[in-house]
Amino acid sequence: MSNARATHFTRRGILAAGGALGLGAALTACGSDDENGGSADGKASAASGPWSFEDDRGTTVKLDQVPTSIVAFTGVAAALWDYGVQVKGVFGPTTTKDGKADVQAGDMDVSKVTVLGNAWGKFNVEKYAALAPEVLITTTFDDAGTLWSVPEESKDKIAKLAPSVAVSVFDRQLTEPLQRMWELAESLGADMKADKTVQAKKDFEAAAERLRTAAKARPEIKVLAGSASPDLFYVSGTNLSVDLEYFKALGVNFVEPSEAAKKATGGWYESLSWENVDKYAADVIVMDDRTSATQPADITEGTWKKLPAVKAGQVISRSPEPILSYDKCTPLLTNLAEAIEKAKKVS
Template sequence: MPKSRTSSFTRRGFIAAGGALGLVAALAACGGTDSKGDGGADKGAAASGPWTFKDDLGKDVSTKAKPKNIVAFTGTAAALYDYGVPVKGVFGPTKTADGKPDVQAGSMDISKVEIIGNVYDEFNVEKYAALQPDLLVTNTWDGSYWYVPEASKDKILQLAPAAAISVGGDATLDKALERTAELAKSLGADMNDKKAVDAKARFEAAAAKVREATKANPGIKVLVGSGSADLFYVSTPDTSADLKYFKSLGVEFVTPEKLDEGGFFESLSWENAGKYKADVVFLDNRTGTLQPEDLKAKATWAELPAVKAGQITPRVTEPIYSYDKCAVILEDLAKAIQNAKKVG
């Protein structure tokens, strides 16, 4: 499990290089009709009427009736759950080695969903088919379907239409949240429900707190890092939806000079982990990446100024794109910047 989780992070660059772009054509073959979507709005059709949604690959995804048997990438499923839209099955990090919910499962009860793949490149097509899926939902970073394996994508995409929400490219956190909410609404979520309204208000208030913190404590440099046994990855703030949004709120990031092939991060040996100085380390919280307790044995980690100062905050590297979950991320970020001292 840990090795696979780390692999999902390091392989992202190769995915971004275009290895799975052929999936776009496959969606067109399996995804539906000539009916036109309108950006995800539910046109108020009866439950027995047709359903359409224009996804972030530009595809008009259609089904004969509003989908009921939904299978989704774990993080996307968790976001739909927050809006009251249940899924039948999930693929992606869902259960840890000790049987507990993965961080990407959010508030879902993982005992009530069929796990058809728990690590990168794992997707049980037979289990998927047995669920009689009406719709597959995932994210997209680069034009591919996140966590849909290249080797079996054609079989998977023939079984049900697929919709993808962009969390890379030109997408920013606020836009990804808006699009996920539109998808949830089209699938039956009540966006006027008090819980949904309050969550959005909390998110907007938290964004204001980040702006205030960056103005009140200017010049704080944040390094976005992820640790594996052999390498320390320093992410650029210019490719991921969350980091681009945080940057727009005034957060000052360390920008690595020499990005790997995919353009997401620079890989540093642990000998060179001190290449960049920062006041705060925003550390990948995903299962399979090394956490502060694991990193204590790395001498160069211990020597980082931010680490010495205890200024480490978890980064939710693959956010659950619901306002409820992202409000917490912003609140934690605001506190980290507000309380940070210049040490880099």
């Protein structure tokens, strides 16, 4: 992935930017809350009895017991960790070069999981088999239900080893996959009545109201969602991304590339050369925080440094692949609300 942004974006046109697709899915986990158990700290307890879960593809996975040998995409594992559910293995960006947790690993103790591949699309099938997986959990960024970060060339081998569950982060608003992850964690034995978990949801709702208020008070503030690679700058559209779609629904005024400009990427984003990075005027820029993207501090292009929002210090981070727990999504709302509240009108 030498040009991480470019290669990432061309994979089914997926991700510089993921909405409102009502894939209402039913969930059942046998046993009452008391039977599943619970704990004050929100740690998942050993749930018993048969387990079934209908995912956002409409696929229902049924097992004789609640799975404990779980393998998940890193960001999904991080969300489950926040709810007290421990996975055995992960795939996707997990540790940085110095061994610390990648931004997509959140608060997860990366020393307690087997890493099957430390980058998007990397997956060691032999290691996976050795874990005796009961279920694989990831997200999907398209309406075909393609499993995120599961490599095309080995997907059939992987599928034979354990059933999969997918949470859609395509063309729907952030609150929908958040609710689905909540339901999934609960089915896996998480105590959703734990003080920490209940408070996290309240904090998220308060942060959403703060962003709504800030956007309403300052509709003139234009926000651009960007992502950088060595060769190109990507301006995300809002109509497919779960975070941007939700922020837009709360009233945030986003720069929106034309449909024609986004056509080549399936509607996700517009690619700009660094010479044309000033094509759109913006007061606040939210930048892709993933390690596969060039981070703002490392951008040396003079055209970037001349942008009014950059000169004004009005650049914040964005998580195009948000960790789907209320605890991790609250700062995304709070940081954007604060940026809009404090922004100077520079565009």
